[in-house]
Amino acid sequence: MLKIRPATPADATPVTAIAQAAFELYIPRIGRPPFPMTVDYAAAIDSGKVWVADDRSTVIGFVLLxxxxxxxLLDVIAVSPTAQGTGVGSALLAFVDTEAHSRGHHQITLYTNVAMTENLTYYPHHGYTETHREAFHGFERVHFTKLTAR
Structure with a gap:
């Protein structure tokens, strides 16, 4: 059974491993590791910014908010390649909607790299609208936003 919970220090290793595995396929497209592969997840967890998708005591995905x-800001979302296509990403996005509302936010923002072409259709399928594109430190970003339920 999938449970989404705040990450603990013990989750830093699996969270980092999921980020590496989920984003490594983009290195040839971008020419270098994408941003989510460079995050210090232990520090993000210590700051209370990471929630994990836990399936029977195994971390299979996470978000960094x-x-x-x-x-x-949905800064990073990643699902273990072995669990992709099973609804974990959708469950995490639904959690982000609920979390934004509970924090009093009326919108969620995120960005992805233009070379991550799968995301350019995935996010709109989940209610996000592209707002703009920009070059940022050598990355070509596509920005999305979604209004939360009020």
Missing amino acids: EDQPDAL
Whole structure:
């Protein structure tokens, strides 16, 4: 049974491993490791920013969330390649919706790399709208937003 819970320090290793495994396929497309592969997840967990999808005591996905003045930023979402396509990502996105609402945010923002073409259709399928594109430190980002239920 899938449970989404706050990450604990013991989750740092599996969270980091999931980020590495989930994003490594993008290295040839981008030419370098994408941002989620460079995050210090132990520090993010210590700061209370990471929630994990736990299936029978095994971490199979996670989100990293950042409160912004006008929105909740979905900074990273990743699912273990062995669990992709099973609804874990959708469950995590639903959790983010609920979390944004509970924190008083009326919108969720996120960005993805333009080379992560799968995401350009995945996020709109889950209610996100592309707002703009930008170059940022050598990455080509596509920004999305979603209004939360009020």
